[in-house]
Amino acid sequence: MIRKILRNRIRNRKKQRNLKALLLRFLKPLPLWKNLSEKTRLKKTSDNYKTYKNTYLYDFALSSEETAAEEEKKPFTVAEPNSADKNGVTLLMKAAKAGNDWDVENLLKSGADPNLRDKDGWSALMYACRYQNSLNIVTKLIDKGAHIRVRNKYNATPLLMASDYSQNPQILKILLKDRTITEDEVYRAFIMTVTSNQGENHVKEAKMQVFLDMDIPLNRLWKGKTPLMYAAQYGTSTHIIKLLMDKGAKPGIQDHDGKTAFDYAKLNSNLTHDDIYWSLNSSAR
Template sequence: MDTNTLKLLVKLTQEGQLSSLEELLTLGGSAAVQTVSSQHLGRSGDTLLHYAARHGHLDVVEYLVKRVGMDVEVYNNDYKRPLHEAASMSHWACVSYLLREGAEVDSLKKADWTPLMMACTRRNLDVIQELLCHGADPALRNKDGWNSFHIACREGDPLVVQHLLVVAPDVWRTDSKTRRTPLHTAAMHGCEEVVRILLERCGYTPDSTDSCGVTPFMDAIRNGHISVARLLLEKHQASPTAADIIGAHPVHQVAVTGQEEALRFLVRDLNVDVNQRATDIQLTALHYTAKEGHTSTIKTLLELGADLHVRDKRGRTALHMACIGQHADAARTLLQLGLKDSEDASGTTARQLAKKPDVVRVFECGLPHPS
């Protein structure tokens, strides 16, 4: 079968044009049917059954299985079966049909993802229920240690999360290979209603940490989810000043991500010290945000009382950090705000740390020289 004919078959399958697809295969005779039944196409190695399931064309799926004789367990280069495709795109009718035809409900694709995990990336409870009714195991974990509940908590559909807790009450008792819990995941993605459910129905320890020492509160606040952070404070006794394994506190993590409203919440509402030090080298939020090049956040920190002239353990100012990060705008802003270039404990000036041409030019435009 030539390449153009195969491309046409794929197009007809994707568009759900069953009659045209059937007519073309009939014209090709038994040889064409035999070729199509085992033909893997493109870089992905998809078959026509993968395309039909992905696009939700039940009549085409039935035709390919019953008339063409395609195997419901056929897999592509990523080991995805048609059931993975149908589940990932929330096509309930195709999912139901493939299961009735004997598709393995917990088949694994690359990275050990099951069809239920794929379904949980969407918010279609009917598809999830169909898989569960056929014996799907929500506790199975992929290569990263995530189970279906982790994924559902990331997507944030309260009905899906509640249903999984009903059918598998202990499914929340899991963490990933980096020790992240579903509560971390929901907090990070700002899924407030899901966080509320987890706090009410699950026994998470306050300020549980992942392998980096990050708590759910840190995940929420550094991503700007203030309402979630507030919920964790009120309902879970989260600490706004806990430190991760490198000694960074929420105020430092928020400075890294440049979440200015979250900074105001920490400093003004929770009375967190804006000049709080982190790690053995005594970095402040101003150091962190300068290294990331968040020019607007630098100004916000100063409004909140940050010390412009503070130095870390190595004698470096925020200007040194801006130049380490090669951020011209941040360096320029700090100089304009009155921070002069100076030597750190090793005798190195910020100017000497500038490597990129636009950062070097900041110091060649008549701005202050080392004091």
């Protein structure tokens, strides 16, 4: 502590000496003083110095808060916002994949095109939906014109990726805006949500609720099976089965081979044989 105080005192004395030299340099007598005696000129110069001797140059500097505020207002621009690597992955795609909100925003402000595609057909929005749960990034990309109804070379779309991987139901809401339950992609997204094994049950249920709020049909056969059959065949928890049945899914419906949801459940070793499991056996009800 004592060393710190001594260092500060030495630093202040140096500042005073530097300031004195600076002031003496600029407070030279004006030409009209030539007729004054040397003693008088020195006295006037000394009086001027006394006025400022307790003023330090850093007194005129902006405070750190003011400086930070000014810096924050300055837009950060990227010289080549659409530059990409050898695979066509742009800076915006990388920022979206990493979940870097700041980078995404500045790249978009710098003119980055959100609809560029890499060699596999991925867009920045696809990367955001597949690898992150940032509603902010998805919103920024869409607001800047990112296309929602696009597919990569694997036939995946932002909606399908979010249905399977995203742990943020709000992202699904945005992607489903202005979509209808009659669209095959929308129903496929619902099935992918039902069969997804990503995340916790309460998140999965919240994602399913987004589709249920659209009045998605629960007893429709999609590629030969109902949503309940898919949940029974691929699910790891009976929570989803219960949610579907509570919303009106019928366990007695048969597929083209005469199988019911319970027949699929019996082949799924991941399901707990609890009351919900046995309730699928419509013949026992």
